[in-house]
Amino acid sequence: MKALHDSNVTNQFGPRAKAYVESAVHSQGADLARIGEIAAATAPARAIDLGCGGGHVTYAMAPHAAETFACDLSTDMLAAVRDTAAARGFDGVRTTRTSVEALPFESASFDMLGCRFSAHHWQDVDAGLREGRRVLKPGAPAVFVDVVAPPAPLLDTHLQGVELLRDTSHVRDYSVLEWQRKLEAAGFAVKQIGTWQLRMDFPVWIARMATPEPLAVAIRMVQDSAAEEVRRHFAIEPDGSFLLDMAIFETVAV
Numbered sequence: 001m002k003a004l005h006d007s008n009v010t011n012q013f014g015p016r017a018k019a020y021v022e023s024a025v026h027s028q029g030a031d032l033a034r035i036g037e038i039a040a041a042t043a044p045a046r047a048i049d050l051g052c053g054g055g056h057v058t059y060a061m062a063p064h065a066a067e068t069f070a071c072d073l074s075t076d077m078l079a080a081v082r083d084t085a086a087a088r089g090f091d092g093v094r095t096t097r098t099s100v101e102a103l104p105f106e107s108a109s110f111d112m113l114g115c116r117f118s119a120h121h122w123q124d125v126d127a128g129l130r131e132g133r134r135v136l137k138p139g140a141p142a143v144f145v146d147v148v149a150p151p152a153p154l155l156d157t158h159l160q161g162v163e164l165l166r167d168t169s170h171v172r173d174y175s176v177l178e179w180q181r182k183l184e185a186a187g188f189a190v191k192q193i194g195t196w197q198l199r200m201d202f203p204v205w206i207a208r209m210a211t212p213e214p215l216a217v218a219i220r221m222v223q224d225s226a227a228e229e230v231r232r233h234f235a236i237e238p239d240g241s242f243l244l245d246m247a248i249f250e251t252v253a254v
């Protein structure tokens with residue numbers, strides 16, 4: 001029998017925990033700084049990071065929170081977060097192995113939520129967002145950051161195609177409009193949205209996920225045969241490096 005989706009996710013991410021802690025794309029960014037600013041203004045007793053990966057949102061919130069719960073499906077990611085938090089002196093960091101779709105926490109027990117570059121892997125994004133809302137107190141800030149799909153189907157399909165070839169546990173990069181609708185349906189009021197583009201260096205992007213060579217070759221073939229509109233939007237370079245669309249959603253639990 002084939003592995004279930006959540007096992008595909010842990011199989012993909014577990015062996016790459018160190019790469020995600022060290023990744024420049026993941027460890028830097030104005031979005032992380034913004035999460036830190038919101039945490040500083042909130043001073044949460046309990047903050048939660050959904051799909052913590054290498055833990056960069058956790059480390060942004062931890063200096064301002066009494067306790068920060070880093071949550072992920074992957075025990076290897078959580079071990080890397082524990083080691084890094086200890087090395088940085090973040091005593092309030094706790095790790096919890098869980099699916100975001102079924103959080104093992106009481107309702108209204110957190111004061112801030114951060115979630116970055118994870119939701120596009122979730123099997124049931126609506127359930128994950130509902131769970132995030134459930135564990136937050138009303139009025140608590142929740143910040144979501146993710147890769148977003150451009151609204152044009154031509155561009156959207158190209159993006160999902162190369163994402164799936166690179167990482168076969170990819171589910172979907174949602175558009176800004178899809179995000180807004182999903183966040184509102186889950187009980188978040190969207191206060192502010194920011195968008196930007198982030199350059200993916202092709203060899204680094206492929207190496208981080210250890211994409212098998214035939215799939216990396218397939219991505220290059222898809223890029224090479226893409227329409228001019230696609231090549232222009234993603235600014236595809238001769239070596240396959242390109243720009244990804246990102247968005248940050250600053251919300252409040254209703």
Ligand SMILES: C[S@@+](CC[C@H](N)C(=O)[O-])C[C@H]1O[C@@H](n2cnc3c(N)ncnc32)[C@H](O)[C@@H]1O
Nearest residue numbers: 026051052053056072073074099100116118121
């Ligand atoms: C790209 S990494 C996250 C990066 C990290 N948040 C950051 O800001 O650097 C994606 C993580 O989401 C986790 N993940 C994917 N689906 C999940 C789910 N349904 N529940 C919990 N964690 C999940 C993966 O195990 C992986 O560690």
